[in-house]
Amino acid sequence: MKGYNFAYLDEQTKRMIRRGLLKAVAIPGHQVPFGSREMPLPYGWGTGGIQVTASILGASDVLKVIDQGADDTTNAVSIRRFFARTAGVATTTATAEATVIQTRHRIPEKQLREDQIIVYQVPQPEPLFRLEPSRIETKRMHGLADYGLMHVKLYEDIARFGQISISYDYPVMVNERYLMSPSPIPAFDNPKMDMMPALQLFGAGREKRIYAIPPWTRVRSLDFDDHPFRPINAAHPCGLCGATDAYLDEIVTDNHGGRLFVCSDTDHCAERRAAGHAGLQEAAE
């Protein structure tokens, strides 16, 4: 596109972000500050993810962007078109074809490969944010691996609700060293981060932090010995493709209490339907 550098950001900015990324990969789960730029979309829409994607994108890359698992929501469509215009890269909705996947709130159901990179959009990179208001203190706690406070939060949940009630952004321990926010993905997706073959990058634009999980790194969801971590999902099969192992969205279909549970990963669902799988809803029609 005329008037813009490849992938929108200037080369110096990309270099700065790549330096941050290298450091982040070298210290898995550690938050690296970076000079977040003003992007042509508002904070909270993925400015961190988009900057990370811009700095790792090459001309031969194939980009997939998902928002809540879907390829066809506003955020996903806009960011995909943004890079198609400013970088001229090929885009796709198929998980298997993509080399770079930028995501908000989900990890694709299909197992990622070593030649893929997943970029997460992060609103709040600090897992201790709601527990300890001082950034200086949380930095010290990370430095000393002093994470008792996070367990106090889990304790409070069990004392109050009988179980750990965090359903998304469930805190994880990376490589048994750094406590990390996995971004607001459902707790259901947490196990996918553990020993993932793909490189995982996290960008928080407003908070100006980058962090990363290198491939094949241990990622453990925090829990108690007698209250182990349990990924939560709706107890239904997908209404469209009949999948029982995928994360489901609940959709209200009418004003009479009718509802439909469908895969939140639209690509996964479409692929299964193309392969001949059908859910109850599909069969009824």
Next chain:
Amino acid sequence: MNDPTLLSGRGLGLRFGGITALAEVDVDLWPGEILAIVGESGSGKTTLLNVLSGRIVPDSGVVWYRDPAGQLHDVHVMPAPALRTLHRSDWGFVHQDPRQNLRMSVSAGGNVGERLMAQGARHYGDIRSAALDWLAQVEIDADRIDDLPRTFSGGMLQRLQIARTLVTHPRLVFMDEPTGGLDVSVQARLLDLIRSLVTRLGIAVVLVTHDIAVARLLAHRIAVMQRGRIVETGLTDQVLDDPRHPYTQLLVSSVLSA
């Protein structure tokens, strides 16, 4: 008195600008002993407490702490992670205002359990039963375990702070005016509680107070401070019944005897 000391300060000095906060202070504390530091406001009691516990670095002098293995550590040279570990396992700190120590948005049980979890306790049932046990020891009803501290009275908050501090069985507890700001009847109960817990668990205590009566009730030994110096030290009864230094005489004679 031939046992090795638990904590000793030597030649401690500290100035805040032109003000001498501490000058040539020597302190020794033996295991299981309660040492009261008394003196008027501004005499350097709390500063001494902060220096002894490693929270303020003195201009001169050294503070030695002997760990359970008998190893001596210079508190102010120790690496920060080690000092932090010490503060949440072997040591405890009881503030005058319990709100400084407690997490007001976390339930009583969570407050008591935090030190255990910081030490790596990862079994909810065990943490919960330890919390219940400690609430009982400080005379807080078991059914208040899930209540927030802001629903507690001042005396209960102070007892909760003590439970939170003692749950890890520290060997040494620093107390800064633990009964300050409480009314007299609550004070008496709290003093009783502190005395019985400390005696039973054999905890060494450095107690800062301006209240001679509190020192007389709790302390084995007493150190009297005036303008950053320790002017008299000795067994509590000895110092209070037969004060030598004019300042101590003044302090003792100014107490209203009930």
